[in-house]
Amino acid sequence: MNFGICPLSIIPCRAEPSDKSEMVTQLLFGENFKIIEKQNQWIKILTSYEKYSCWIDAKQALEIDEETYSMLNKPPQFLSGEIAGIAIQNKTNEARAIVLGSTLPFYNYGDFLLDAEKYVFEGQAIDPSEEGKFENIPETAFMYLNTPYLWGGRTPFGIDCSGFTQMVYKLNGIFIPRDAYQQAEMGETLSFIEEAIPGDLAFFDNEEGKITHVGIVLENQKIIHASGRVRIDKFDHQGIFNAESGIYTHNLRLIKHL
Numbered sequence: 001m002n003f004g005i006c007p008l009s010i011i012p013c014r015a016e017p018s019d020k021s022e023m024v025t026q027l028l029f030g031e032n033f034k035i036i037e038k039q040n041q042w043i044k045i046l047t048s049y050e051k052y053s054c055w056i057d058a059k060q061a062l063e064i065d066e067e068t069y070s071m072l073n074k075p076p077q078f079l080s081g082e083i084a085g086i087a088i089q090n091k092t093n094e095a096r097a098i099v100l101g102s103t104l105p106f107y108n109y110g111d112f113l114l115d116a117e118k119y120v121f122e123g124q125a126i127d128p129s130e131e132g133k134f135e136n137i138p139e140t141a142f143m144y145l146n147t148p149y150l151w152g153g154r155t156p157f158g159i160d161c162s163g164f165t166q167m168v169y170k171l172n173g174i175f176i177p178r179d180a181y182q183q184a185e186m187g188e189t190l191s192f193i194e195e196a197i198p199g200d201l202a203f204f205d206n207e208e209g210k211i212t213h214v215g216i217v218l219e220n221q222k223i224i225h226a227s228g229r230v231r232i233d234k235f236d237h238q239g240i241f242n243a244e245s246g247i248y249t250h251n252l253r254l255i256k257h258l
Helices: 066-072 134-142 161-171
Strands: 003-005 010-014 023-028 032-039 042-047 053-057 062-064 084-089 095-099 111-114 117-121 201-205 211-217 222-227 229-235 239-242 247-257
Touching: 003 066, 023 053, 032 066, 062 066, 134 161, 134 211, 134 222, 161 211, 161 222, 211 247, 222 239, 222 247, 229 247
Parallel strands: none
Antiparallel strands: 003 032, 003 062, 010 023, 010 053, 032 042, 042 053, 084 095, 084 117, 111 117, 201 211, 201 247, 211 222, 222 229, 229 239, 239 247
16 A cells, blocks of 8 residues: 555544554545555555655555545645534445545535545535635634644644644645644744734744744734634733733744745
């Protein structure tokens, strides 16, 4: 198997080939990948979307051929716009949970194909190539409000700070990489916080100067970000101010406009 696709709602992706290893990200339903290494029951993959390398359990993957892989990575690539949707297989009535931002392979007017089997999806399907609207980013971000924080997560049931920003941008047809430090390398750096507009990305660093956090700028010097949960806080030139604790929780490093 040289190519694969995620046939499950979510597949945990790990730093090392072990169930005990750190989950560094997740594959969502319909996302595909190349296989670059095999080790017992584990395969090391390179995701097609952001070229992210990680390990998954081979039992959770579905093999596809190179032609299918190539076709899947051509536009349009429809995504689920439902926080939690259901796809029903035509032949068996088997149900599959489809979370927000999942890919709907070969989507066509309510149907999609997985392993040559037709599924019916009655929820909202988004064509990101027709979105590309930066001004919609805050509205999309609100769909994840109160999602619990989960290291490596990318869904409305658990998400980390950079997974949150990546998924919100992806749903609007704008690519950004997986991790916060990678996202900070993109776009135009703004000189002053007053120049920021809703949808811009704000990055925060630790005492060593390493970027460790990211959030999405809102109106009135507010930010939506994943910290404990996806929440809205005040922020200024110093950083994020948590009104509940009465302290600054993150130190502002820079703001980027894409």
